[in-house]
Amino acid sequence: GIPEFSNMTIDPWIGGHNMLNAHAAAVDLYRREFQKTQGGQIGITNNCDWREPKTDDPEDIAAAERAVLFQLGWFSEPIFGKEGDYPEPMRKLYGDRLPKFTTEQKRLLKGSADFYGLNHYGTGWAAYDPAEPGADTAYAKVTEEGFPNAMSVWLYGSGWGFRKLLNWVARRYDNPPLFVTEGGWSLPADTAEEAVADQGRVMYYANYSAEMLKAIREDGVDVRGYFAWSLMDNYEWERGYQERFGATYTDFQYGRDENAPTNKDLQPTEGAQWRRRKDSSCWLEAVYKDNKLVSPVKGGTFQGCVGSFVFNGKFEDPQHPGCLRRITLDISGTAAVIIGGAPKTSTPECKSSEKGGEECHEVETPKSCDGKSDETWSVDVPMVSGGSIIADFSGRGGPARLAGFWNSETSSIDWADGSSWKAAGGAEEQEFK
Numbered sequence: 503g504i505p506e507f508s509n510m511t512i513d514p515w516i517g518g519h520n521m522l523n524a525h526a527a528a529v530d531l532y533r534r535e536f537q538k539t540q541g542g543q544i545g546i547t548n549n550c551d552w553r554e555p556k557t558d559d560p561e562d563i564a565a566a567e568r569a570v571l572f573q574l575g576w577f578s579e580p581i582f583g584k585e586g587d588y589p590e591p592m593r594k595l596y597g598d599r600l601p602k603f604t605t606e607q608k609r610l611l612k613g614s615a616d617f618y619g620l621n622h623y624g625t626g627w628a629a630y631d632p633a634e635p636g637a638d639t640a641y642a643k644v645t646e647e648g649f650p651n652a653m654s655v656w657l658y659g660s661g662w663g664f665r666k667l668l669n670w671v672a673r674r675y676d677n678p679p680l681f682v683t684e685g686g687w688s689l690p691a692d693t694a695e696e697a698v699a700d701q702g703r704v705m706y707y708a709n710y711s712a713e714m715l716k717a718i719r720e721d722g723v724d725v726r727g728y729f730a731w732s733l734m735d736n737y738e739w740e741r742g743y744q745e746r747f748g749a750t751y752t753d754f755q756y757g758r759d760e761n762a763p764t765n766k767d768l769q770p771t772e773g774a775q776w777r778r779r780k781d782s783s784c785w786l787e788a789v790y791k792d793n794k795l796v797s798p799v800k801g802g803t804f805q806g807c808v809g810s811f812v813f814n815g816k817f818e819d820p821q822h823p824g825c826l827r828r829i830t831l832d833i834s835g836t837a838a839v840i841i842g843g844a845p846k847t848s849t850p851e852c853k854s855s856e857k858g859g860e861e862c863h864e865v866e867t868p869k870s871c872d873g874k875s876d877e878t879w880s881v882d883v884p885m886v887s888g889g890s891i892i893a894d895f896s897g898r899g900g901p902a903r904l905a906g907f908w909n910s911e912t913s914s915i916d917w918a919d920g921s922s923w924k925a926a927g928g929a930e931e932q933e934f935k
Contacts, residue, residue: 515599519600551626555628556645617681668680711789810836826871845870879897881893906923
């Protein structure tokens with residue numbers, strides 16, 4: 503950090519204060535100049551884990567409440583509270599360390615969000631510790647015994663803690679429209695096969711979704727949406743690429759990067775990365791396709807992700823009607839070859855010129871196959887993994903690594919260049935010569 507801004511007893515709250523005022527100014531500008539014509543919504547997302555009292559001792563209960571209030575209420579109270587200011591307990595314990603808002607700043611802050619954005623991951627026990635105020639001055643010692651632990655040392659899961667946090671927000675801030683803008687579970691994986699079987703992540707999403715559904719139906723919390731973190735394995739703050747939160751596996755093709763601050767030999771390299779869906783991705787798909795909570799156990803609505811066998815067969819290319827493509831997997835199911843048909847290349851048409859000699863002009867090659875004069879081509883598929891495929895089309899003037907992904911909704915391969923091949927099913931066998 504920058505030394506002159508690294509006083510951790512005051513600088514975090516000065517920074518937070520400036521951020522809140524900047525938020526209020528941006529919202530005010532958007533509402534005055536753009537919202538009416540654009541019809542958009544504007545808000546803010548805050549992050550908080552739930553803190554459950556470790557015992558029924560009133561001091562533990564108060565410490566747990568402070569732990570939530572001094573993190574989530576720190577940024578929420580000025581916007582969603584009644585006064586446009588920080589929580590009163592924070593003012594009491596922080597004293598002059600907590601900056602003050604002007605009357606105009608309070609006016610702009612109060613109500614400066616059209617929805618409540620919430621990032622939430624885990625839960626911990628909170629016990630009152632009079633000897634240790636902690637970084638947040640909540641006097642709450644947090645422990646996590648009994649909770650399942652993710653790959654991340656800080657992440658301990660509890661669906662019921664999630665439900666309690668949703669209710670805390672609803673009760674304190676008059677049940678605003680709420681979007682859970684992040685939530686997820688990290689798991690280690692060195693290979694695609696290891697990564698795909700992410701039952702812990704499936705259970706996390708199933709558990710948290712079930713508790714969120716209870717909060718909606720039984721408690722009346724106005725939850726509008728949930729965003730799973732994350733779509734794919736990616737860069738995770740100071741942990742770099744080592745912790746995997748993705749519902750899709752990313753093979754980073756690790757190599758050396760002399761410019762990396764740490765882990766120089768574990769940096770992504772370009773040109774050969776690829777991705778494969780994990781079971782959690784397919785479970786989330788089953789939920790949104792059926793529009794209901796489904797069992798995380800394979801066998802019913804949730805069948806897991808497809809295997810590479812889906813690529814073994816014939817496909818039709820709408821860009822070239824009548825031209826079948828046949829994919830044949832090798833015995834391992836991890837590589838293949840594609841044999842396809844293409845219209846015979848047209849030859850130039852020539853005729854005698856009045857001045858002697860010949861005049862020739864190109865004839866456009868048809869896009870469709872006729873099943874008689876077609877030409878045959880083949881390309882190698884160096885990688886097939888689950889519902890992901892990579893083909894080498896360099897011999898046909900295309901990319902050397904074209905990625906494709908199985909689309910279970912349309913029974914087709916969606917290629918990265920925008921083309922799509924649909925499973926031929928009962929199409930007539932094309933003779934490839």
